[in-house]
Amino acid sequence: MTTFNQQNILETIRMIKIHHLDIRTTTLAISLRDCCTSDTKRTANKIYDKILKYAKNLVKYANTLEDDYSIPIVNKRIALTPISLIGESCDNVDYVYIAQMIDKAGKEVGVDFIGGFSALVDKGFTKGDIRFFEQIPEALASTKKLCSSVNLGTSKAGINMDAVLKTADVIKKTAELTKKEDSIGAAKFVCFCNAVTDNPFMAGAFCGINEPECSLNIGVSGPGVVASAIDELDKSADFGTVAELIKKMAFKITVAGELIGNKLAKKLNVPFGIIDLSLAPTPAKGDSVAEIFKAMGLEHAGAHGTTLALAMLNDAVKKGGIMASGFVGGLSGAFIPVSEDAGMIEAARKGSLTIDKLEAMTSVCSVGLDMIAIAGDTPNSTIAGIIADEMAIGMINKKTTAVRIIPVIGKKVGEEAEFGGLLGTAPIMKVNPYSSEIFVKRGGRVPAPLHSLNN
Amino acid sequence: MAQTKTKGNTDIENQVIITVAGKDKVGIVAGVSNCLAKHNVNIEDIKQTIMQDNFVMMMLCDIGNLKITFKNFKDAMALLGKELGMEIWVQKKDIFDKMHTI
Numbered sequence: 001m002t003t004f005n006q007q008n009i010l011e012t013i014r015m016i017k018i019h020h021l022d023i024r025t026t027t028l029a030i031s032l033r034d035c036c037t038s039d040t041k042r043t044a045n046k047i048y049d050k051i052l053k054y055a056k057n058l059v060k061y062a063n064t065l066e067d068d069y070s071i072p073i074v075n076k077r078i079a080l081t082p083i084s085l086i087g088e089s090c091d092n093v094d095y096v097y098i099a100q101m102i103d104k105a106g107k108e109v110g111v112d113f114i115g116g117f118s119a120l121v122d123k124g125f126t127k128g129d130i131r132f133f134e135q136i137p138e139a140l141a142s143t144k145k146l147c148s149s150v151n152l153g154t155s156k157a158g159i160n161m162d163a164v165l166k167t168a169d170v171i172k173k174t175a176e177l178t179k180k181e182d183s184i185g186a187a188k189f190v191c192f193c194n195a196v197t198d199n200p201f202m203a204g205a206f207c208g209i210n211e212p213e214c215s216l217n218i219g220v221s222g223p224g225v226v227a228s229a230i231d232e233l234d235k236s237a238d239f240g241t242v243a244e245l246i247k248k249m250a251f252k253i254t255v256a257g258e259l260i261g262n263k264l265a266k267k268l269n270v271p272f273g274i275i276d277l278s279l280a281p282t283p284a285k286g287d288s289v290a291e292i293f294k295a296m297g298l299e300h301a302g303a304h305g306t307t308l309a310l311a312m313l314n315d316a317v318k319k320g321g322i323m324a325s326g327f328v329g330g331l332s333g334a335f336i337p338v339s340e341d342a343g344m345i346e347a348a349r350k351g352s353l354t355i356d357k358l359e360a361m362t363s364v365c366s367v368g369l370d371m372i373a374i375a376g377d378t379p380n381s382t383i384a385g386i387i388a389d390e391m392a393i394g395m396i397n398k399k400t401t402a403v404r405i406i407p408v409i410g411k412k413v414g415e416e417a418e419f420g421g422l423l424g425t426a427p428i429m430k431v432n433p434y435s436s437e438i439f440v441k442r443g444g445r446v447p448a449p450l451h452s453l454n455n
Numbered sequence: 456m457a458q459t460k461t462k463g464n465t466d467i468e469n470q471v472i473i474t475v476a477g478k479d480k481v482g483i484v485a486g487v488s489n490c491l492a493k494h495n496v497n498i499e500d501i502k503q504t505i506m507q508d509n510f511v512m513m514m515l516c517d518i519g520n521l522k523i524t525f526k527n528f529k530d531a532m533a534l535l536g537k538e539l540g541m542e543i544w545v546q547k548k549d550i551f552d553k554m555h556t557i
Contacts (some may be wrong), residue, residue, distance in 0.1 A: 003499075003500050003515060004472060004500065004502075004513065004515050004548065004551065005551075005555070006502045006504060008512050008551050008554070008555040009472055009474060009513050009551050010506065010513075011555070012550065012555075013474060015545065026487075064526075067525065067526050067527065067529060068546070068547045069546050069547055069550045070544055070545070070546045071550070074534065123507065136505070155555075214544050237538065252554045253554045255554045256553075256554055259549065259550055259553050273463060345481055
């Protein structure tokens with residue numbers, strides 16, 4: 001007869017029931033490299049069939065595991081090979097049609113989001129890439145579950161500034177086309193520097209060209225678990241003690257993801273890819289990364305000291321999580337989306353959190369400027385400037401950075417955008433009013449940086 | 456603690472932890488163990504404690520001889536919880552083992 005430790009059981013139940021420990025996403029990455037044809041319709045049909053073939057049981061099996069362990073699996077998603085690569089051999093390719101077929105397949109298999117409507121243009125455009133960029137806004141506006149991403153720079157290749165400018169146009173146009181829903185289309189689009197190929201998180205998940213036929217990637221979440229553990233510590237506990245506690249919590253959170261991931265991969269008969277060691281918030285109270293900063297002793301997210309708090313948190317999450325899984329990858333770290341985190345929303349409303357502070361924080365967080373709403377009349381050149389700054393941080397620091405920014409058409413600073421669900425509520429944030437126009441319109445490529453003399 | 460004569464397969468896959476929590480009252484243990492016996496579920500160990508004024512009982516059970524699906528069993532236990540005015544959770548045991556050991 002085996003037995004059990006009641007403390008462990010109580011702690012696990014507390015983590016799940018009170019502190020919102022959950023599996024944020026089970027993302028099935030499907031390679032579409034065998035779907036290229038010379039005809040848009042044939043390619044789209046091949047993609048549709050392949051999604052149905054591999055993902056038809058994803059939601060059903062994930063729900064069974066949710067029942068077995070009473071741990072919520074918040075989202076079930078699919079990541080595809082960048083569609084720009086798959087579509088460009090078609091004559092007069094119609095990316096919007098492909099997007100709609102992908103969306104239809106997503107609805108058919110019942111997933112929450114489907115990513116990979118993507119292009120990798122860090123060093124330049126192909127003819128297909130240019131056509132792809134032109135069609136992103138309509139593709140996003142005419143679909144529900146589709147997510148799009150573009151990679152604009154890498155530490156090895158530098159930054160494609162022509163693409164940065166085009167991306168700003170894509171964001172603005174997508175926002176215009178979806179203005180009836182607070183420009184939600186732009187919330188399903190993200191641009192990267194140093195995009196990773198096995199990220200399970202949206203809007204940036206895609207299946208890299210180096211990935212296998214099909215694999216399962218997992219993203220866990222539990223900022224509430226970490227916040228409550230730190231909160232219970234004595235306020236005079238030193239940084240070493242806090243870091244150690246975060247590591248222990250990150251280990252436990254990650255093990256839960258590893259367990260579910262392995263079981264689900266086995267049921268689906270596909271290899272387990274990676275687990276993303278992540279602390280991803282939701283708008284639910286108590287599921288917030290900003291609450292962790294408060295527990296650490298900052299009055300609000302954005303107060304001086306926040307960058308260090310985030311740096312330490314990010315590092316400790318990786319250190320603790322890495323022992324819990326055989327394969328770690330993705331974006332791994334703490335996410336700081338504004339609209340998806342109750343504490344960040346509160347800090348933005350109070351004026352404690354500004355875009356400038358967020359930009360500083362992105363140099364030490366897992367990704368970048370995420371789910372930030374700005375006024376709808378912000379010039380495209382200013383959006384391009386914001387993206388350019390973020391790409392620079394990623395390129396120089398050899399880390400992934402991203403921008404998911406929503407110019408909410410018809411709204412101004414002081415108002416709020418409502419996206420609903422996981423995407424949350426976003427106070428419109430103030431941007432620098434001075435022009436970046438002449439600078440960003442120089443175009444061309446920013447040369448790759450030196451990788452020595454690191455000062 | 457054996458409530459059924461047939462010893463179930465002690466495969467880890469068949470081990471579940473049933474947690475019952477709520478205000479202490481007469482008949483909780485009887486109600487829960489009756490229901491388990493009805494579904495051919497063997498109780499291997501029971502521990503109980505008081506947490507924040509709540510009675511908490513944890514049972515290690517073997518569902519190897521369960522006659523209905525796991526989902527239906529879970530629903531039956533949740534329904535019983537409602538009748539008893541308690542929260543009842545049923546979870547596979549391996550999550551607890553893995554989360555707290557390196």
